Amino acid sequence: MIKAKIIGAGGYGGVGITELLLGHPDAKINALVDVENPGMPISKIYPHFTGFCDMVIVAPDDPKAQEPVDVVFMATPDGVGMKLAPAEIAKGAKIVDYSGDFRFNSKEDYAEYARRIGRNTEHASPDLLPQSIYGLAELHRKEIKKDTKVIGNPGCFAVSCILGLSPAVKNGLLEQNSIICDCKTGVSGAGKKPSPTFHYPARYEHMNAYKLAGHQHVCEIERELGKQAGHEIKVTFTAQVIPLCRGIMSTLYGTLKNKMTEAQVLDIYRDSYKYDKFVRVFESSAPIGSPHVRGTNYCNLVVSVDERTSRLRIVSYIDNLVKGQAGSALQNMNLLFGLPETNGLDKPGIYP
Amino acid sequence: MIKAKIIGAGGYGGVGITELLLGHPDAKINALVDVENPGMPISKIYPHFTGFCDMVIVAPDDPKAQEPVDVVFMATPDGVGMKLAPAEIAKGAKIVDYSGDFRFNSKEDYAEYARRIGRNTEHASPDLLPQSIYGLAELHRKEIKKDTKVIGNPGCFAVSCILGLSPAVKNGLLEQNSIICDCKTGVSGAGKKPSPTFHYPARYEHMNAYKLAGHQHVCEIERELGKQAGHEIKVTFTAQVIPLCRGIMSTLYGTLKNKMTEAQVLDIYRDSYKYDKFVRVFESSAPIGSPHVRGTNYCNLVVSVDERTSRLRIVSYIDNLVKGQAGSALQNMNLLFGLPETNGLDKPGIYP
Amino acid sequence: MIKAKIIGAGGYGGVGITELLLGHPDAKINALVDVENPGMPISKIYPHFTGFCDMVIVAPDDPKAQEPVDVVFMATPDGVGMKLAPAEIAKGAKIVDYSGDFRFNSKEDYAEYARRIGRNTEHASPDLLPQSIYGLAELHRKEIKKDTKVIGNPGCFAVSCILGLSPAVKNGLLEQNSIICDCKTGVSGAGKKPSPTFHYPARYEHMNAYKLAGHQHVCEIERELGKQAGHEIKVTFTAQVIPLCRGIMSTLYGTLKNKMTEAQVLDIYRDSYKYDKFVRVFESSAPIGSPHVRGTNYCNLVVSVDERTSRLRIVSYIDNLVKGQAGSALQNMNLLFGLPETNGLDKPGIYP
């Protein structure tokens, strides 16, 4: 059994990976670590765990938190994982970090990202950056090798945008500088910390755009799409919050270089993802919506072409807390340990 | 592998048991039967099944629908199961029926129920009634034997009320005629058929009491509680709809015969359910709510005593579509086939 | 024009009375006072006011906050109004206080209430208590006279319960100690302060009972019903939160002393409220729900009798922020100044 430790166990990202690990055939949780609520059983904070996981949360300096494990999930904000990773690696663990800390392979790229989110631009463990893998398995699974030590789990918006646009840019379908990502997220994307913006009475019946000045996920979207395209790509990105809990719907636009039909694009997309269990491609008339990926690790892509204006339009749906976070993290763990990629993730979800 | 057939596969009750059977280690679906949408893959109607269950729905007269199976889930409205059951039993199947058709053991009791819901009071298969078992496993699992042929799956409100009140009445804690069941259900309890009442704009921000003249689940609640008490019991029952999808919260009141503390009642409740994996008992200060049983087969009971007025108050939470429907059905299937009761049901759900 | 000052202008209670005063023919706002966000236009915090009320919030010690006015709405938590009231009265103002500070007429009654909510039991302005009026206009409008100085605006749950039960107890319909108030409130009742409990992801799809050990509104419910009955009354009270924003639905139970039909009770209720514009009485089959009072000062009462158990059941609907708070406050202001009670309140709301 793979022994796992979760740092930041008390947040939504920690809960998500805990739920998934409880159902994983080859892994078990060794410690739940958090700076908040140490000494409290996780099931007191999240009562749905009662009888399934009544493990007590331990503080980072607790001996239990120090035990060597095989994998550490850093369900922590920017700046935490980069400090803790070296010691964990030294004890033999592999790292899956949820934040932006390990999504970049150079100090310079990290600095640009850090600048955007208003953080210290100096990385605490710059030596780890060159060996870190960007953990979007559909694009990078082959790079995850036996000796890989660090995975930078991708941002939730980034997952939806990159999976939605990658086949188009890889195949050179789109005009330079024509990409727009209009992204809508459920409220759980903001995490468990209460705020006036996400207070129930302020949020029900409330949709709005935010961070219009720029969102941090743009960096990784442009980098990854650029790699696929073989040249620099810039996108216009809009983040919007929708009054539901789980789900991202990203509507992705690009001008087609040449006239194409929906059927032609569908072929390209289906071919691109034919070996990717977690990506499902649909024609524009399919009645797909966010609940069809809810609670699952799937990305549903709906392909359409606006022939009047020669625009490609992909609608990309994920569950921000699964494929956009804990699910991708587990998928990465499976790859790190040579397990079938779908272990513990092969579930349809529930409806309604 | 147990071969299962689902009749009424296209409704929420059918979807629920399909989801559960897909994750069951010892059962598989042989046929999805419905009068609506025959010829259509279930995954076209419920796209979350894409890649998991793309089986085509068959009409009742389709040869596929006629194949002998081990168990038939009748996810059908009142009046259907009673007509279809004899032929299925003749072919060797066991029946779990979701409706009121087999919740009563005599023509007379059925007639009283049928009268309340405005249906034909004549039962189509009266011979089956004496051998039918009321499928609330916590109370009746011992009666489910190798040769049991028919289970009447309990009503969703009934599950929440009976589990919530049974220890109190069995132990004679309550005064005669003092029981009030104030029940709140999510909208999925009304099924998948659209109606003006459950149209999104009419239902969001809308809570209301309904069927104030009387609800059909009262029959089984009074019958079951009466059995536990050893004497007739009458309850006042209020059904209310709440703007959420899944969940029943039943607030159950009864006047205590003798002064008791919460701790004393807690002891009785914990003792009553000590062997029941799917019932969890909590003290009144526990922060329990409907999401903590969402998507699961659990019933959470919160015990409190209003000492000022000498009233017992139990707050009972279930997921109406799982413990209140498909989950109980699967639990009954497990019992019918001598499997561990928790097979395919032992999951904590997801949060948030 | 009546000059009004709102203390606690930045909370939901302040916003509510601001909205109502903007539409009132005989009153205008002189100052918006709050300890938070002084110097900020109210329309920056609540952008729906842009162009309607761009008045700047002033701190309590701001000269603008000191200007004499005709009426002060204390939209403040327990303990604030009792300290500020004497000085305002000295300057000639009348007070409508939202908290429990002036809902009681003696130090002793206040102390009992304060004890329940865990506050200092000493009242800061005990001399004002005997002259304060409990501001449920339907029961006390005649006591509000030209020289009335202080109104204790009623609690939101209390409004729904007292209006729902008053005709029954006044007419002696119910057995001693048989009353149960099963109350459900929308989330706005908790105010604008964010908390883990009311964080959107934690609250959507979440209904639960809370404060099972006792709710502070019970004091005023028992006091007022006792006055109507002419003898002491005790009730069992349950507070529950429902995932909607505005609305209280209180389901009120009492055992009938004598056999009565719904029609007989309806007559009594209709007669009781025949001069009360803001109370509407409906038979049990009327399709009434919380949206039908949303955004309005109305209380809708649905009358039913469970003849099998001889219980009266009243379902009482209000908007917790209007009839349960700012609307009652404005109704009280109208009475204090001899205006028609419905001024500024005579609106049907919007649907859906």
Add this chain to the structure above:
Amino acid sequence: MIKAKIIGAGGYGGVGITELLLGHPDAKINALVDVENPGMPISKIYPHFTGFCDMVIVAPDDPKAQEPVDVVFMATPDGVGMKLAPAEIAKGAKIVDYSGDFRFNSKEDYAEYARRIGRNTEHASPDLLPQSIYGLAELHRKEIKKDTKVIGNPGCFAVSCILGLSPAVKNGLLEQNSIICDCKTGVSGAGKKPSPTFHYPARYEHMNAYKLAGHQHVCEIERELGKQAGHEIKVTFTAQVIPLCRGIMSTLYGTLKNKMTEAQVLDIYRDSYKYDKFVRVFESSAPIGSPHVRGTNYCNLVVSVDERTSRLRIVSYIDNLVKGQAGSALQNMNLLFGLPETNGLDKPGIYP
């Protein structure tokens, strides 16, 4: 007093104009006409009207429905108004039609629209088309004259897109063929008729794009923007449904011809709408969302420029049932009768 008749009184569009007319100082309702529920008081269907409007719905052939009035609101689907308008005009009425019937000024333009929505392309009253005015008051108020007989009330999405883009195209800011309208609507936009898509359990937690093959509002958006620009304009348009009741958020993109700052665009927008009471322009950092126009006739426009990609991005918020329907209709009525444009509409709404 202006005498008004509402045809299609039982739908959301009829309810909306009824609510507004009840609060209008210069108009009163003469008849509520509908083919459904004739003989029933409107307040039985919409109980919030109880005591405000208990008028009985009459069938179209009822004598009451035939009485001459000053204005007829056709809250009816496509194809109805064009048949009824001539007779009403003959009796002296002015027409405000909610559908697409009178949004075009020639048979040919109407035919193109009708083709898109799959209707008979022949217009029933082609003679009225040249004199009909497209009722977006901000753009066409000067064309509404004393003798104007017919107004084609604009589509809800169209209102949000045209108001959001009009200043940019009129001032020639955008590159040819660069406009994308990413539109999100609340569920009430689908009207009151229940459907599987808008059934509460199917819609809560569900966001999705629909009609990807083309939406009928595109015709009027392109026509109106083309008029402002002075040349043909084509847009890519995406319709999306969001799980809330009221509100449209349209995120509008266009590539800037020349480098511009947000401040420069803000100046242009503020100048464009300086005389338009119902349009409010905000900078990109303003915390604006859909609830700030809820229940009101306002359009809130948030201006931003993505300087990295030289794109203008306008986020346009309206209440689809008010500014997107009944509010615009009333605004048009005010103009038709020479009244102040804001009569009956000058309200901030309620929050939260």
